[in-house]
Amino acid sequence: MTANQFRIAETEPGNEPSGPIDDDFVDDPLRIRCTDAVEIITDCLDGALSEYDRDALIAHLKECEGCRVFVDQVELTVRLTSDLGERDVVLTPPDLDGLIHLLKERAALRADRPSHTE
Amino acid sequence: MTITREHRAESNLIDALKSGDETAFRALVGELNPGLARLARAYVPRSVADDAVQDTWASVIQGIDRFEQRSSLKTWIYRILLNKVRNLAAREFRMIPFAALGSGEGESAVRSTRMHNRSRGAGYWAQPPYRWELQPSDVLESEEMMEVLTVAMQSLPAGQHEVVLLRDVQGLSAHEVSDILGVSMVNQRVLLHRGRSRIRASIEEYMA
Numbered sequence: 001m002t003a004n005q006f007r008i009a010e011t012e013p014g015n016e017p018s019g020p021i022d023d024d025f026v027d028d029p030l031r032i033r034c035t036d037a038v039e040i041i042t043d044c045l046d047g048a049l050s051e052y053d054r055d056a057l058i059a060h061l062k063e064c065e066g067c068r069v070f071v072d073q074v075e076l077t078v079r080l081t082s083d084l085g086e087r088d089v090v091l092t093p094p095d096l097d098g099l100i101h102l103l104k105e106r107a108a109l110r111a112d113r114p115s116h117t118e
Numbered sequence: 119m120t121i122t123r124e125h126r127a128e129s130n131l132i133d134a135l136k137s138g139d140e141t142a143f144r145a146l147v148g149e150l151n152p153g154l155a156r157l158a159r160a161y162v163p164r165s166v167a168d169d170a171v172q173d174t175w176a177s178v179i180q181g182i183d184r185f186e187q188r189s190s191l192k193t194w195i196y197r198i199l200l201n202k203v204r205n206l207a208a209r210e211f212r213m214i215p216f217a218a219l220g221s222g223e224g225e226s227a228v229r230s231t232r233m234h235n236r237s238r239g240a241g242y243w244a245q246p247p248y249r250w251e252l253q254p255s256d257v258l259e260s261e262e263m264m265e266v267l268t269v270a271m272q273s274l275p276a277g278q279h280e281v282v283l284l285r286d287v288q289g290l291s292a293h294e295v296s297d298i299l300g301v302s303m304v305n306q307r308v309l310l311h312r313g314r315s316r317i318r319a320s321i322e323e324y325m326a
Contacts, residue, residue, distance in 0.1 A: 033241035038227040042311035046292060048303075066243030069251070070228070070318075076251045077318045080258065081286040084267055090155035092147060093172040099147075100140055103179050107138025110183075 032056045037067045041074050128191050135182050147175065150192065153288045154199050160272075160283055161203040162210075170206060174199040193297040200298065227315035250325035263321070270320035271313075278313035285310050 032053075037060045043049045044057055061068050093099065134142035154174060158167035177198050185194055235242035257263070271279060271287075284295045285306075296306045 034243050035226070035228075035230070035233050035241040038315075039311070041227070042307055042314060046307060048307060064243070066246040069246045069249060073247065073251050073318050073322070074314055076258070077314055077321060078286050080263065080267060080321075081271075081282065081314075081317060082289065083259065084264065084271075085156075085287040085289065087264065088156070089152045090168070090171075091151055093151060093155075093175055094168050095172060096144075096147065099172070099175050099179065100143065102176060103135070103140065103143050104138040106179055106182075107136065110136060 031063070032060050034060075034064060034067055037061070037064070038070055041071055045075070045078075124190075125187065128187065131191065132182060132185065132187070135179070143179075146191075150195060153284075153290070154196065156288060157196070157280075157283060158199060158203045160279060161207040166206060167203065170202045171199065173202060189297055190294070193294060196298040197300075225312050225315075227311065228319075248322060248326055250322055253325065263324075266320060266324045267317065270317045273320075274313050274316055277309045278316065281306055281309040282313035282317070286314070 037057055040049060040053060040057055044054060049057065061071065131142055131146070135146070151171065154171045155167065158170045161167070162170065174195065178195055181198075185191070189197075232244055232247075233242060234240055234244055236244070251258075271282060274282065280299060281295060284290045284298065285292070290298070292303055292306060296303050299306065301309070
């Protein structure tokens with residue numbers, strides 16, 4: 001994607017930069033906006049971003065404290081959420097013995113009629 | 119088609135189950151029951167959920183002859199459970215409105231009002247978010263925080279709740295979750311992103 005294409009995309013309706021035109025962010029073709037960056041965090045963490053988008057995100061994060069903080073918070077959110085997985089662990093169903101009995105019963109039936117398993 | 123090592127190991131497990139191998143069955147239950155129970159309890163009350171898990175295992179034992187290994191055993195079992203609890207929830211408990219199973223149309227990770235910077239303009243943070251992630255671990259990992267997370271998860275739209283539960287709480291892979299829920303990898307990731315963003319926002323609100 002050339003710098004010129006990027007600038008054209010920037011001036012579509014609703015997409016006009018509302019900051020000063022000589023602002024670094026507006027002219028830099030590597031930059032995506034924060035509203036973009038925050039939406040591709042999960043893709044990045046999953047390794048699902050194209051190299052192009054990943055580079056754009058990394059370049060953005062280098063310059064943007066807000067998004068760096070956001071990424072840290074998303075990563076911490078995931079970690080804390082996974083802690084929920086350590087709680088209220090239900091190791092067995094209500095009647096495991098009954099299930100074992102059923103398992104053996106079915107196996108016995110199969111033994112009686114071997115053609116069933118073919 | 120090359121038979122992977124996993125596929126062969128699973129075939130062996132299936133044969134063991136068919137021959138009534140108690141050890142193999144107990145091991146499988148040990149591995150999967152916590153995740154199944156957690157998923158079920160997201161849909162219906164605890165005792166109903168536990169019964170649904172029991173029924174699922176019975177279905178597995180009774181249906182193992184018909185299982186053709188087109189999906190993994192884990193996926194198959196989760197799908198049996200999911201089918202049961204979704205039907206129960208819709209029919210009897212109305213706990214999750216599946217008409218609202220959507221991903222949250224046009225939902226953004228951060229409210230747009232926060233994305234208007236004085237010098238950079240629209241689409242940039244007005245100011246960086248409050249740095250709650252710098253709080254000490256005894257605050258972040260407290261009982262209160264776990265409560266906040268639990269409530270936040272329960273308030274998620276069904277689709278987002280499912281994915282966050284399976285991916286982040288239970289630790290299943292993106293592929294496994296796509297298979298179990300029958301959604302594309304892309305959609306699964308969208309749901310995950312939105313769910314995570316909402317939970318992050320809930321934490322931020324609590325910590326402010």
